[in-house]
Amino acid sequence: QVQLVESGGGMVQAGGSLRLSCAASGRIYRNIVMGWFRQAPGKEREFVAAIRRSEGSIYYADSVKGRFTFSRDNFKNTMDLQMNSLKPEDTATYYCAAGHGIPSVAIGAQYPYWGQGTPVTVSS
16 A cells, blocks of 8 residues: 655646645555646546656656656655646646556556645636
8 A cells, every 4th residue: 555645736826836745655666656647627637747766767748848847755755746837727636646567657547546636726
């Protein structure tokens, strides 16, 4: 089992920045994949970013590439999502997710562990 706790959501004006954090605990192995997903009201959950810990490979959705930056601290088992140049369409609840040996990092159904979510609101 892996437990995930997010923090850092809030409200910001368009063009502003927010930093989300996710702390993982429990049985964490080297092949863990940690990701961020988001879900806006009335919309389906969508992939934001993910990292394969064993390789250090980082993946971003096209919609956030160049604006969001993923970072991790393997010692502390935390990962952060720095969100810059935020847009109103980034408004959503952001979820931290994790799983071991996930083949397709952008598919939420492949992640067995999820945090409780943290809301992000970007006003125009």
